[in-house]
Amino acid sequence: MLQHQIHKQPENHMMLAVCVDTPGGPENLLLRQVRRPQPKDGQVLIRVHATALNRADTLQRKGLYPSPPGESEVLGLEVAGTVASLGPGVTGCWGPGDHVMALLSGGGYAEYVTVPEELVMSIPAQLTLYQAAAIPEAWLTAFQLLHFVAVVKKGEIVLVHAGASGVGSAAVQLVRLAGAIPIVTAGSSDKLQMAETLGAAAGFNYKDEDFAEKVNNFTAGKGADVILDCIGGSSWERNVACLAVDGRWVLYGCMGGKSVNGDILGKLLSKRGHLLSSLLRSRTLQYKADLVKAFTERALPHFSEPTTFLLRPWTACYYQI
Ligand SMILES: NC(=O)c1ccc[n+]([C@@H]2O[C@H](COP(=O)([O-])OP(=O)(O)OC[C@H]3O[C@@H](n4cnc5c(N)ncnc54)[C@H](OP(=O)(O)O)[C@@H]3O)[C@@H](O)[C@H]2O)c1
Incomplete structure (x- = not known):
């Protein structure tokens, strides 16, 4: 059902997102049109290809773990996809069409999401977008x-x-x-x-x-x-x-x-x-940026070596958007 509806073409300034108006079970998830986010200063707009399911999402859906103040209320803590556009002041090397994955404070269950450039990572060679979507949060x-x-x-x-x-x-x-x-x-x-x-x-x-x-x-x-x-x-x-x-x-x-x-x-x-x-989601942007940088330097290269890291079969619990 979600798959079917999500392929409808939204208007340019709108997108489809999974919303929760009334906390509760999965039956309370609503797929509907919302305003597409615009990348602000230092942000990257990602066209989402896959996102993942985390326990935090189910807790948020039940009303037990609200998104941090100022963050998207749409569920979804991680995505993989392609760079759609860059906000002003982005200094990194990302360009439109790049395959990326990102850690989010929310907003991943949607066709597009904005994220500070510091929380965007390259996808290791040999991994699909679907596998990559299961990496950032865990x-x-x-x-x-x-x-x-x-x-x-x-x-x-x-x-x-x-x-x-x-x-x-x-x-x-x-x-x-x-x-x-x-x-x-x-x-x-x-x-x-x-x-x-x-x-x-x-x-x-x-x-x-x-x-x-x-x-x-x-x-x-x-x-x-x-x-x-x-x-x-x-x-x-x-x-x-x-x-x-x-x-x-x-x-x-x-x-x-x-x-x-x-x-x-x-x-x-x-x-x-x-x-x-420790909780990761409520950390400052600077803390998360330091974490992403350290992870990118010290762990990410090992995903490209088939003998080093394995994604457990059910970690790749992703959803194609
Ligand atoms: N602090 C943070 O920043 C942060 C970030 C991410 C996740 N988390 C938390 O970390 C925990 C694990 O997340 P995950 O995504 O790795 O989990 P997951 O893949 O869904 O696996 C959870 C596993 O925990 C085991 N378990 C043991 N006691 C349990 C119990 N009483 N209730 C349910 N499961 C139990 C189960 O395996 P067995 O069959 O082996 O018992 C279960 O399959 C969650 O509580 C999540 O909210 C915290």
Whole structure:
């Protein structure tokens, strides 16, 4: 249905976009004509070919995660497409027709989107626009957590929860690239197998076994130097039990609940643990620009080497616009 309607030619100053007037389920998504954005100073207008589905989109659709003030209320945090036009003052090397992908604060579920030029990236050779649309949000999040928040070092053990998720599968590969050792949790043997294919040194099914005990065994009692945690409440006790002394526990999601009940502070203090947290979407443009630059220099070239990075099959969960 969406595919069918979206091929209708909009008037020049209008475009089709996926809108949500009433928060709720997918049935509340509306495809309708809205004003096409115009690139402002320093912005690039992208003709969207593909976008991706993130949990933030479903939360926003339900009314639980509004777009940051001043940003598009249209869903969609990442796109791949072609440069349609440039706003005044764009200094980069982008030109009309270039294939690009971009991190957005919103607005990707539309035919066109504007984005500051600093958040636009080239698409690595060998990747299609559809694959590229699945890169910015998950991979920049994982890169940010590892290098800007946890500041991972060579040889460290990094425990990645949801190791076969979008962010998790990117993190496993970026941990390897950083010369550290990824270990994962996941909820099925297929997912553990996949994480190991991507580079995980060990994987534990958190549904069947006590991952804290397994991590402590794997590290000869030392624990994980870094934990990337998108689960939160339901596994706090096991996280602190397998955090190394002086370790960094990085919270970036609460899929397992937001509340904790117990002596978390005492247990964290006994490990001299660092509890850190991060959200990418609400960061300043300068922070995101620094992140995109670092990712472009240090990680993006590895997508063109077939043996280095793999997009997990279901990460490429994209939509052709
Ligand atoms: N802070 C940020 O800036 C930022 C940025 C991007 C994403 N996120 C957050 O990161 C989390 C992961 O995003 P993603 O796109 O990587 O996820 P995803 O690809 O949709 O995968 C999520 C996986 O998490 C696992 N999981 C474990 N406990 C869960 C629970 N209680 N409820 C649901 N899933 C559970 C499931 O795998 P198993 O079968 O292995 O359990 C599930 O498949 C989300 O919470 C998202 O909102 C945060």
